[in-house]
Amino acid sequence: MSKSKKLDFSPNDFVVYPSHGVGKVVSIEVQEIAGMELELFVISFEKDKMTLRVPTNKAIEVGMRSLSSPDVVTQAMKTLKGKAKxxxxxxxxxxxxxxxKINSGDLIAIAEVVRDLHRADDQREQSYSERQLYEAALDRLTREVAAVSGDEETDAQxxxxxxxISRAPPPAAA
Structure with missing residues (x-):
C-alpha cells in the first residue's frame, strides 16, 4: 500500500482547487524536477487564464477535490435562503x-459568505472590500453550481x- 493517498482524476474532469475554485484537468503529465520524476495534474482555470500543475501525490494535502454533489449544491442554496449572520x-x-471561507473550497462556507455579504438594492452601500469579497464568493459559487448542473454560468447566476432576491424582505409600504 502506498504511503500517500492519490486522488483519481482524469483529463476533462472538473475539480475544485481551494484557492482558485473550479478548474478542469487538462492532462496528467510526468516531469523531471530536481532529478526526480513527478506526476502532475495539469489544471486549467479558463476564466482566470491560468494553468496550475499539482503533484498527484499532493492533491489531497492541498485540498483539491471533486465537484460537489447535487445534494451539496441544494444545501448551499438553502444556506443562501437563510438570514445573514x-x-x-x-x-x-x-x-x-x-x-x-472562500479559500476553503467548501461550497457551503462560500454560500455563507454570499448570504452574509449580499445587499438588496435598498440596503446600505457596501465598502469596496466587502464588494470584492462578495463578488469573489459569488463567482466561486456560480462556477461550481454551473459545473455540477452542466448549465451555463449565466443560468447558475x-x-x-x-x-x-426571494429571501430579501419586501420593501416597506409607503
Whole structure:
C-alpha cells in the first residue's frame, strides 16, 4: 500500500482547487524536477487564464477535490435562503474569516459568505472590500453550481440571484 493517498482524476474532469475554485484537468503529465520524476495534474482555470500543475501525490494535502454533489449544491442554496449572520467583530477580522471561507473550497462556507455579504438594492452601500469579497464568493459559487448542473454560468447566476432576491424582505409600504 502506498504511503500517500492519490486522488483519481482524469483529463476533462472538473475539480475544485481551494484557492482558485473550479478548474478542469487538462492532462496528467510526468516531469523531471530536481532529478526526480513527478506526476502532475495539469489544471486549467479558463476564466482566470491560468494553468496550475499539482503533484498527484499532493492533491489531497492541498485540498483539491471533486465537484460537489447535487445534494451539496441544494444545501448551499438553502444556506443562501437563510438570514445573514453578521458578527459584531471589526471588519478586518470578519474580512479575514470571509477570505478563509472562500479559500476553503467548501461550497457551503462560500454560500455563507454570499448570504452574509449580499445587499438588496435598498440596503446600505457596501465598502469596496466587502464588494470584492462578495463578488469573489459569488463567482466561486456560480462556477461550481454551473459545473455540477452542466448549465451555463449565466443560468447558475440567475438561479443564485433568484434565491437571494426571494429571501430579501419586501420593501416597506409607503
Amino acid at each position: 453578521v458578527k459584531r467583530a471589526m471588519w478586518s477580522r470578519r474580512a479575514q474569516e470571509y477570505e478563509q 440567475k438561479q443564485i440571484n433568484d434565491v437571494l
